[in-house]
Amino acid sequence: MAADEDGVMWVEKYRPKTLNEVVDLKDIVESLKSFMRNPKTMPHLLLAGIPGTGKTTVALCIARELFGQNWKTFTLELNASDERGIDTVRDRVKDFSRYSRAAFGSVPFALIILDESDQMTGAAQTALRRIMETSSRTSRFILICNQSGKIIEPIQSRCAIFRFSKLDRKAMIHQLCCIAKKENVTLAPEAAERIVDYAEGDLRHAINALQTASAYKDGVVDEKTVSLVVGEASPIQVQLMIRKALKGDFIEARKMMYDLMGSFGFSGSEIVRQMQRELFKMSTLTPEQKADLSNIIGEYDYRLTQGANSDIQLSALLAQFAKVGKAQGESS
Amino acid sequence: MREELLWVEKYRPKKIADVIGNEEAKAAFVEWLKNKCHTKKAILLYGPPGVGKTTLVNSAGNEFGFRVIEMNASDTRSEKAINAVAGPATSFIALDTFSTESKGNILFMDEVDGIAGNEDRGGVSAIVRIVEESRIPVIMAANDPDLQKLRPLKKVAALVRFHQVRIPLIIAMLQKICQKEHIRTEFEALEHIAENSRGDVRSAINDLQSLAETSKTLTLQDTVVLSARNKDISMDETLRSYFSAESLLEAAMMLSRSSVDYDDLLMAVGDNLPLRYTDPADLAEAYDFVSQADMYRGRIGVENWHLLKYFFNSLSEAAAVSPESYKPFTFISPPIRVITLFWTKGKRAMLEAICSKIGKKCHVSRATAKQDVIPFLKLALANQKTASTVSWLELQPDEVDFLTRMNKL
Numbered sequence: 001m002a003a004d005e006d007g008v009m010w011v012e013k014y015r016p017k018t019l020n021e022v023v024d025l026k027d028i029v030e031s032l033k034s035f036m037r038n039p040k041t042m043p044h045l046l047l048a049g050i051p052g053t054g055k056t057t058v059a060l061c062i063a064r065e066l067f068g069q070n071w072k073t074f075t076l077e078l079n080a081s082d083e084r085g086i087d088t089v090r091d092r093v094k095d096f097s098r099y100s101r102a103a104f105g106s107v108p109f110a111l112i113i114l115d116e117s118d119q120m121t122g123a124a125q126t127a128l129r130r131i132m133e134t135s136s137r138t139s140r141f142i143l144i145c146n147q148s149g150k151i152i153e154p155i156q157s158r159c160a161i162f163r164f165s166k167l168d169r170k171a172m173i174h175q176l177c178c179i180a181k182k183e184n185v186t187l188a189p190e191a192a193e194r195i196v197d198y199a200e201g202d203l204r205h206a207i208n209a210l211q212t213a214s215a216y217k218d219g220v221v222d223e224k225t226v227s228l229v230v231g232e233a234s235p236i237q238v239q240l241m242i243r244k245a246l247k248g249d250f251i252e253a254r255k256m257m258y259d260l261m262g263s264f265g266f267s268g269s270e271i272v273r274q275m276q277r278e279l280f281k282m283s284t285l286t287p288e289q290k291a292d293l294s295n296i297i298g299e300y301d302y303r304l305t306q307g308a309n310s311d312i313q314l315s316a317l318l319a320q321f322a323k324v325g326k327a328q329g330e331s332s
Numbered sequence: 333m334r335e336e337l338l339w340v341e342k343y344r345p346k347k348i349a350d351v352i353g354n355e356e357a358k359a360a361f362v363e364w365l366k367n368k369c370h371t372k373k374a375i376l377l378y379g380p381p382g383v384g385k386t387t388l389v390n391s392a393g394n395e396f397g398f399r400v401i402e403m404n405a406s407d408t409r410s411e412k413a414i415n416a417v418a419g420p421a422t423s424f425i426a427l428d429t430f431s432t433e434s435k436g437n438i439l440f441m442d443e444v445d446g447i448a449g450n451e452d453r454g455g456v457s458a459i460v461r462i463v464e465e466s467r468i469p470v471i472m473a474a475n476d477p478d479l480q481k482l483r484p485l486k487k488v489a490a491l492v493r494f495h496q497v498r499i500p501l502i503i504a505m506l507q508k509i510c511q512k513e514h515i516r517t518e519f520e521a522l523e524h525i526a527e528n529s530r531g532d533v534r535s536a537i538n539d540l541q542s543l544a545e546t547s548k549t550l551t552l553q554d555t556v557v558l559s560a561r562n563k564d565i566s567m568d569e570t571l572r573s574y575f576s577a578e579s580l581l582e583a584a585m586m587l588s589r590s591s592v593d594y595d596d597l598l599m600a601v602g603d604n605l606p607l608r609y610t611d612p613a614d615l616a617e618a619y620d621f622v623s624q625a626d627m628y629r630g631r632i633g634v635e636n637w638h639l640l641k642y643f644f645n646s647l648s649e650a651a652a653v654s655p656e657s658y659k660p661f662t663f664i665s666p667p668i669r670v671i672t673l674f675w676t677k678g679k680r681a682m683l684e685a686i687c688s689k690i691g692k693k694c695h696v697s698r699a700t701a702k703q704d705v706i707p708f709l710k711l712a713l714a715n716q717k718t719a720s721t722v723s724w725l726e727l728q729p730d731e732v733d734f735l736t737r738m739n740k741l
Contacts, residue, residue, distance in 0.1 A: 012693060
């Protein structure tokens with residue numbers, strides 16, 4: 001077994017297998033456990049919260065607790081952002097609920113986990129709602145999303161909603177230290193702090209950063225290594241690009257854009273989406289400035305869908321940022 | 333003397349089976365040829381240039397033993413001229429059949445959409461009459477079968493549509509030629525040539541010959557000039573007069589006169605804009621126009637060419653944002669975009685496949701895998717401590733190799 005576990009990425013290796021192992025989410029875990037005691041009472045669930053706070057983990061734990069060893073047979077894992085349309089979702093759910101109808105012990109249903117369900121359009125969600133209705137005798141849904149507001153009301157009203165809040169620093173540092181200990185890695189306290197700063201409440205990010213950093217020097221993770229690893233990872237690059245553009249350094253910003261496209265393989269619309277996300281994390285901007293810049297991003301997000309060359313549209317977007325940055329520099 | 337031979341001629345297929353791509357069209361054409369009691373005596377092969385229409389006809393002639401009597405756009409095709417050439421060919425079938433080993437004649441009229449209204453007066457109706465009266469098969473080829481004036485032809489002829497030849501087939505063809513010509517080459521280079529050809533085998537082979545014939549080696553770097561190849565000197569000239577234009581009208585005139593490819597022009601203007609405008613406000617305004625031009629380019633696609641004037645208008649506006657600030661500068665060319673050249677469709681598909689594997693193992697979407705896991709995985713790969721992780725993710729050697737190369741970009 002140990003040999004098999006060799007290459008498992010730490011995010012998976014240390015993903016809790018049972019609800020009891022899930023720490024830091026006591027309230028949520030307690031209410032879920034009551035469903036587990038009598039599975040018939042379990043409604044559809046909606047797990048909402050920012051990335052890396054344990055939503056998928058909890059969903060997988062539920063599957064294991066319900067079905068034991070054979071959980072994979074009775075669980076359909078779908079990711080809304082991967083499936084091309086509601087038709088694929090419909091077909092797969094239909095097929096799945098057909099062959100898994102044979103109930104498992106005291107559990108009279110099969111489980112369908114639909115991750116990133118807020119990526120679905122309103123129309124697709126309406127169709128999903130129909131699917132949930134027609135298959136409700138044979139299946140339970142666990143919908144996972146970042147923002148429950150993006151899920152249409154009729155679906156929300158059919159689900160028990162659980163909100164996952166940002167993990168606090170202490171809990172994250174604790175997790176990192178536990179993993180480091182089990183992996184025989186010396187994790188310097190300031191290095192752990194640095195990882196947590198970077199991860200912004202996303203435990204998956206934090207663990208990935210820890211694992212990558214531990215590969216640099218044998219068994220030692222110090223702050224310098226962490227900075228190196230984190231500096232190469234994408235969200236930071238996007239922020240740097242925004243900063244450069246806002247400082248009026250268009251040429252450098254454009255260089256970074258090409259770097260993001262080239263070495264990360266991001267498409268134009270992926271970069272725009274990340275810019276939107278990173279923009280709101282930037283503490284140096286006022287809410288008004290963020291709103292203005294966000295409007296510009298929105299405009300170019302649309303233009304990308306109309307245009308032929310994403311790098312032209314992104315360059316134009318960065319040029320707008322440089323203009324705004326300059327105007328702000330003059331007025332302040 | 334042999335060296336001077338064009339490779340398109342040297343490697344032109346002699347047999348139907350050797351004509352690459354368009355299997356359906358080929359089958360339909362052969363079926364039509366074999367079928368002695370044609371429901372339609374004529375056939376119109378249509379499709380983009382360089383996909384093998386003419387080659388197919390000639391190789392079919394070879395294989396079935398027909399003599400191909402060819403007329404193309406370079407011949408004048410008034411009614412009189414057509415009758416002079418084709419008339420005898422169509423009616424003296426019997427005599428010809430007995431006098432030679434040939435099993436008969438095929439009349440092949442290439443580029444029938446090239447028949448111009450004035451000089452070739454009556455040309456189309458003459459073709460129709462010949463088709464109707466002829467006792468031998470008549471084959472026609474055209475690029476654009478929707479032209480109004482060809483409509484009468486469509487009524488008398490069976491239509492067979494040709495598509496762009498698929499890129500992998502072109503690559504294989506280029507590889508074969510490279511082997512025969514003893515050219516050492518990077519696969520990516522051939523890939524780029526093939527993609528750049530947009531399914532046009534003839535232009536792909538021509539490009540290969542021009543890039544590799546003398547040096548006998550070919551790298552991806554060599555092929556970067558390709559997208560800019562047709563521009564020769566005129567790109568620099570176009571840019572110069574475009575950026576120095578003193579009015580919107582002048583810029584628009586320059587653009588409409590230039591023979592530079594629209595897409596190359598758009599990229600080149602985008603590349604050079606920050607050199608032209610140093611004031612951020614000017615730059616933003618100019619880029620806004622280029623962005624609009626790009627949107628028109630997107631809407632034009634492959635068919636809405638009537639929108640081209642708006643594309644040019646927007647692009648011209650970008651040159652006229654602040655004429656007083658113009659100072660001559662040295663143009664960047666070829667395009668900066670070299671990096672994004674790496675990201676061909678095939679490579680993107682590969683990245684998606686890797687992300688899909690990660691997604692399955694780590695319970696995340698492909699998008700999340702690309703954003704959150706790949707950057708770390710790449711770094712870890714650089715440290716070469718990942719053999720076990722690689723096998724856990726079930727990554728193939730070529731996928732690992734791909735991620736390593738991504739690292740170096």
